[in-house]
Amino acid sequence: MVDTSILRHFLWRMSKKVSESPLLAKMRMDRSDLSLIGAKPQDLPYSELKERLKAFMLQNERMSMIMAFAEGADKDQASEGVKHFDPCEEFKKDESRLEEIMMLVEHDMDLRETELLEEAQLHAASYNVLLFGAAIKIVRGDQLSDDLKELIVRHLINPPDRSVLSKGRPKRDPLVDERKGHAIKFAMLHGLRRTRNEVSSADSACDLVSEAALELSKMGHTGFEIGYGYETLKRIKP
Structure with missing residues (x-):
């Protein structure tokens, strides 16, 4: 448990x-x-x-x-200067945005979890969406996919070197x-x-x-x- x-x-x-x-x-x-x-x-x-x-x-x-959330993590498609949605960074900036951040994270997780898992290898923002989404699921008692469980286990045992991940923002x-x-x-x-x-x-x-x-x-x-x-x-x- x-x-x-x-x-x-x-x-x-x-x-x-x-x-x-x-x-x-x-x-x-x-x-x-x-x-x-x-x-x-x-x-x-x-x-x-x-x-x-x-x-x-x-x-x-x-x-x-x-707007940043809508752009996704694809740098080639993102407009120059638009920040990529990072729930952890947004929460640090303003805790009162929690409900809004959770809504965006849940939406992204529902539609793009597989893509996020691929993006997370290079982009810190996508990695943080997965961490935030997993936290929400754990608190609510929701089932985690096997791939998401593996990411969480690896994060707890051997967190990635964040310095090598792109922050996805100019x-x-x-x-x-x-x-x-x-x-x-x-x-x-x-x-x-x-x-x-x-x-x-x-x-x-x-x-x-x-x-x-x-x-x-x-x-x-x-x-x-x-x-x-x-x-x-x-x-x-x-």
């Missing part, structure tokens, strides 16, 4: 939610207005506009993970700047100037994006820690 208590505790701990304001939680549930299409309300209180922007930025960040993700540009444009659609006047203290779209990123980082959301200073953002074209 496999003692699943540790795994159960681990997955329970992974499901901790990141604290957020009531408005942000509501905005994340109703995403119909979180786009760059259509008219946006003008003259909103600065605090409310910031909450709307934070919800927009979080949605874009999550969409980037979905050193730089050019879509990061695109997401920053979209955030700036979203703020501009609500009536803000892109940048502030050198002699003016008025808030700008770039100021708002910078503040929103800082608050998201403090709330525990990763991906917003660096590269969101005003001087950096003002060089990005929305």
